[in-house]
Amino acid sequence: MSLHNVPIFDAEVLLECQNNLGEGILWDSKTQLLHWVDIFNSQLHSYDPKEKTYSIDKYLNSKCLTYITPKLNDENFLGTFEGNLIELPKPTKPFEFIENSNSNLINKKIKINQKNYLKIISEPLNKELVLNETIRFNDGGVDPIGRVFFGSMGQNEKVPKFPGELWQIDLDGKETKILDEVGVSNGLGFSSDGKKMYYIDSRKDQIDIFDYDLLTGKPTNRRKFASSPPPLDKENPTEGVYDGLCLDGIGNIWVARWRNGRVIGFNSNGDIIAMITVKGSKGATIPCFGGPNLETMYIATASSYLGGEGDSEKYPNSGDLYSIGFGPDSPIRKVLGDNWKGAERYRAGI
Template identity: 70%
Template sequence: MAPHNIPIFDAEVLLKCQNTLGEGVVWDSTTQLLHWVDIFASTLHSYNPLTGAHSVDKYPSKCLTYITPRVSNKAFLGTFEGSLVELPEPTIPTELTPKPTINEKQPTKVISEPLNEGLVKDETIRFNDGGVDPKGRVFVGSMGQDETAEVYPGELWRYDLDRTKTKILDNVGVSNGLGFSPDGKLMYYIDSRKDRIDVFDYDLSTGTPSNRRVFASSPPALDDQHPTEGVYDGLCLDGVGNVWVARWRNGRVVGINPQGEIIAMIRVDGSKGATIPCFGGPNLETMYITTASSTQGGPGDADKYPNSGDLFSIDFGPDSPIRKVLGEGWKGAERYRAGI
């Protein structure tokens, strides 16, 4: 029995891909394909929900941490451990297997290397998550690789449409979820060393966040068998301004309305570490959720969490149980595409 009256729904395993650290999931409406990364494998996964076909592109870096489609062409942007890079168009998925042929790829261009070279080389810091604002500006954040260190060496950078870069934040522990309200007036942000979601007022004309404050603190226990653990990780927003955020090492996604109230929780049963959700599908009425191996971030239990690292999904369509809670006016939203 849950110690609260928040409705709980269950996502289902969509693809048994067994990623080590699945992250960065994004829907591309122009191709109707889903993409995500397995960070430490430095791979970009592509999946066709209509056919079940799957492809994997591997890059020669220590990690591939974030990806985003672009407005101008079929190339993607991505972040390696210390650089923002241009990636070629992902391989079109054709193989009907969770472990398809690995395609060796090279980045087509290094766009920027804003992080301290020495700190990247000695693995003190690396890039992690990112996001795109409604104008196409790209935000990329870094993290300290020792997540127990007292010093927070991470940063958050913004790239304007002319590729001018600006440091927005420093003293960041683990730069994670980042997203914008439908009207572009609010920016939500997570530093996972702090167990909370922050919100900024956002000036869309200049790309400037201000007036940082706490939007939501840690959630209640999922149920009697699943106490509150972990921290907030990646997030996305739907088309009515609700924030959907993965709970790292706590096996769930938490839905929060614009007033900061929890409206629903989604269980990823059999997985310890949900990492980030996104909306996709023909009508943006499917939520996709990446997960990490149960060994990531602490002791693992593969027997207890056999689906850790798999790709999950849950239906948000008109007849779905969760839609009955959200109401008839609900709609999904696609992540913004990079304009640089």
């Protein structure tokens, strides 16, 4: 007997990049490139799915690069190191040809480009807590007019105290603390009309929703949007926590389930509409939509923090990049309907 009637689809490995902690994935429609970070290697990865070329930029000034977003008015990016929001130069254009996109890149001599950040934009965290590794920045998001949200986390997730914070920087550079007592600040996104903000603190294993005032940038009326999901099947119980998220063009929310090897799709009412597996990987971290028509979902994963003994053998593709088509003839499109469309993340306006 089935545990649920939610349709399940399988994403496929696109690149065997074996990231330690792949995160922050996004599509840049201006360049038609995919970008993501490998947090603890302080790397920005770029991939051109049309040309099948690849590049890696490594930032020398930080122990980690946790989040990236393209800027609205130029080719640079914003990002977060462990303790600050910084401006990064334009990512290196992918140039390493990957003949077979699913070949193992660990065995290839991919050139790593050494880079430095351009400037520090904000340093709102307690510097002592950053230096002693109590806290660091993690994920972020951008609202429809370009305000940037960037959140921190407690590095020891076993302690009861929640030392993280969620910060916002406005278009005029004004910094505002939006939340404190955050465990692990993670996925954040906005409805297309800008009236709702979705947010995940992974220590709470739920998705929250706020009313959002686009004029002032103030979220209010926080409440639970979704609880932990049902098991995938009898062999795959519900484990892990919610991680990164993205929204499509009709208001559905797609959320990675960390340490549970799947992405879960919700409609705006909070009902689960589909689940996408990343077989061979336990650490799904964050999805995004991309491709020429925004009809491909890309999913970053991690090889770190797998958990139980033998997990590395059981999940050999943890850390790889996955994709699944949402085109008109795809199986998942038959569930979502003819009017479905993808959406790109918003760009930073600061």
